[in-house]
Amino acid sequence: MTFTHRHLLGIEHLRPEEIVTLLDRAEDYVDLNRAAEKHGDALAGLTQINMFFENSTRTQASFELAGKRLGADVMNMAMQASSITKGETLIDTAMTLNAMHPDLLVVRHPHSGAVDLLAQKVNCAVLNAGDGRHEHPTQALLDALTIRRAKGRLHRLSIAICGDIAHSRVARSNIILLGKMENRIRLIGPPTLMPSGISEFGVEVFDDMARGLEDVDVVMMLRLQRERMDGGFIPSEREYYHRFGLDADKLAHAKPDAIVMHPGPMNRGVEIDGTLADDINRSVIQDQVEMGVAVRMAAMDLLARNLRDVRGAA
Numbered sequence: 001m002t003f004t005h006r007h008l009l010g011i012e013h014l015r016p017e018e019i020v021t022l023l024d025r026a027e028d029y030v031d032l033n034r035a036a037e038k039h040g041d042a043l044a045g046l047t048q049i050n051m052f053f054e055n056s057t058r059t060q061a062s063f064e065l066a067g068k069r070l071g072a073d074v075m076n077m078a079m080q081a082s083s084i085t086k087g088e089t090l091i092d093t094a095m096t097l098n099a100m101h102p103d104l105l106v107v108r109h110p111h112s113g114a115v116d117l118l119a120q121k122v123n124c125a126v127l128n129a130g131d132g133r134h135e136h137p138t139q140a141l142l143d144a145l146t147i148r149r150a151k152g153r154l155h156r157l158s159i160a161i162c163g164d165i166a167h168s169r170v171a172r173s174n175i176i177l178l179g180k181m182e183n184r185i186r187l188i189g190p191p192t193l194m195p196s197g198i199s200e201f202g203v204e205v206f207d208d209m210a211r212g213l214e215d216v217d218v219v220m221m222l223r224l225q226r227e228r229m230d231g232g233f234i235p236s237e238r239e240y241y242h243r244f245g246l247d248a249d250k251l252a253h254a255k256p257d258a259i260v261m262h263p264g265p266m267n268r269g270v271e272i273d274g275t276l277a278d279d280i281n282r283s284v285i286q287d288q289v290e291m292g293v294a295v296r297m298a299a300m301d302l303l304a305r306n307l308r309d310v311r312g313a314a
C-alpha cells in the first residue's frame, strides 16, 4: 500500500501517489455514505479523540461522523484556546492523553506547528484538523476529491484561489497539493492579503479578478479571516465585495464550465454572492462537505492500518 505515514500532519509530507491512494480509498467511502446502511468496521475497537482548541462546526462534525461510521469509539474534548497558550501545557495535555490510550487523535489548534509538537509526544496517530495559518490537510484532500470528480482529473487544470490567502491554512494546503499534482495555480487578492514570498511556490499572483479568472477551470473562494487580522487589511467589506467578491459577472471570465468552491463558513455578500453559492450548476460547496466525510474516513482508515502494523510488529 502506498501510504506509510504514522500521522497526517500536512500535505507537504505526502507524495503524489499517496494522495491518489487516499482519494481512491475515499471514493469507496463516498459509496458507503450514500448507501442505506452506512457502517464499516475499519476502526472497530479503536478510540478516536477530537480535540479542538479553536471553534469548528463542519470539520469537527465531519471527523466525528467519519469515526462513528467506521466503528470507532469517538470522544469530543472541549478545549479552550486560552487554556493552552504555553508549550508546557500542551505537553501536559499529551501526557493526559497518553494515559487514556487513544488510537486516533484529531487536533485543531490556533498555533502553527502545535499539532506537530503534540504528535511527537503521544503514542497514537495524529490528524491535523487545522493549525494556525499552517496546514489543513483534510480540507485540501476533500477539495482535491471534489475537483477530481467534477473535472474527471486532478492535473493540468487551471485553478484560481481567491481572497484572504495570507491568513489561510486552506490556501496553503491547497497550493501544496495542487502544485504536487501539476496544476496551474493563480492566486487572486489584494496585495495586503497576499503572503510575502508566495511566488516561490510556483504560482501566478493577480490583484484583479477579471484578469486572474481568465479561462480557469476551478474558482476557490476563501473566507476573510477577521480573527487572524490585527489591522486594516481591507478598506471596508463593501469595497472588498465590489473588487474581490465572486458574482456572476466576475465568474463569466472563467471557463463556461468552471466550478465554484468555498471551504466554509461562508460570508455571503463579502467574498461570494449568496445566489451563486447556491447555484447547483456552478457551485460544488455541498459536494465539498460530502467529500469531507469520505476523505476523513479514508485518512483514518489508512492511518489505523499503519498503526496496527506497527503494533503488530512490536
Ligand code: ASP
Binding pocket: 130, 136, 169, 170, 222, 223, 225, 263, 264, 265
Ligand atoms: N474552515 C476553514 C478553516 O478552518 C476555513 C475558514 O475557517 O475560513 O481553516
